[in-house]
Amino acid sequence: MEKLKLLGTYTSPFNRRVMWALKLKGVPFEYIEEDLFTNKSELLLKSNPVYKKIPVLIHNGKPISESTVILEYIEETWPENPLLPVDPHERAIARFWIKFMEDKIPIMFAFFLSNPGEKQDKAKKDCLEVLRTIEEHGLKEDKKFFGGTNIGLTDLVFGLLAYQWELMEEIVGVKLMEVHSFPRLHTWAENFKSVSVIKENLPDRDRLFARLKGRKEVLVGSSKSH
Numbered sequence: 001m002e003k004l005k006l007l008g009t010y011t012s013p014f015n016r017r018v019m020w021a022l023k024l025k026g027v028p029f030e031y032i033e034e035d036l037f038t039n040k041s042e043l044l045l046k047s048n049p050v051y052k053k054i055p056v057l058i059h060n061g062k063p064i065s066e067s068t069v070i071l072e073y074i075e076e077t078w079p080e081n082p083l084l085p086v087d088p089h090e091r092a093i094a095r096f097w098i099k100f101m102e103d104k105i106p107i108m109f110a111f112f113l114s115n116p117g118e119k120q121d122k123a124k125k126d127c128l129e130v131l132r133t134i135e136e137h138g139l140k141e142d143k144k145f146f147g148g149t150n151i152g153l154t155d156l157v158f159g160l161l162a163y164q165w166e167l168m169e170e171i172v173g174v175k176l177m178e179v180h181s182f183p184r185l186h187t188w189a190e191n192f193k194s195v196s197v198i199k200e201n202l203p204d205r206d207r208l209f210a211r212l213k214g215r216k217e218v219l220v221g222s223s224k225s226h
Helices: 011-026 042-047 065-078 088-113 118-138 155-159 165-172 181-195 194-198 206-222
Strands: 004-008 030-033 057-058 062-065
Touching: 004 011, 004 042, 004 118, 011 065, 011 155, 011 194, 042 057, 042 062, 062 065, 065 155, 088 118, 088 155, 088 165, 118 181, 165 206, 181 194, 181 206
Parallel strands: 004 030
Antiparallel strands: 004 057, 057 062
């Protein structure tokens, strides 16, 4: 019998996307919560000695790190219920947008961790540019998800925009993803959250909000002390 373990943390959108992929595939796994700030486990340090980060998927004792790499591994290892298109061009497009989101996530977290002032103003401008690009070029008006009628890996990678981004905006006190400005994104987010596997495996809103707020306070406080 296959043994599958997922090392992650509750607040991590990178961990959440891997969890969703396994659930959509119907692959059973053991989830192990990691404490990244005060007590990283020996299993994590051994499994990901290069970055010492989550998520890590351990399949029959063999670890795989980095969420997008893990997603590709899951797709290749369990091809049933495919999460990437069959058509080579459509697969390439899906990978393009996955790479786009990975490249832009630091910009979005820079907005979350910034304080009012020039840095936050720049972060807001950069985030709005990212959101406009997704709205105008990533999402098609006639498609329910990024790849069409079925949820796929691209949607999982963009998942934080559907459930976590509004909490980050609330904590910062600035609303960027307005319905009237980004109607396609909002429709996509509702479609995404309506998928039963996603809906059943979303983090608790209040718990996630408290953890995100606490993390911001710790990281911003730490940067001020230097």
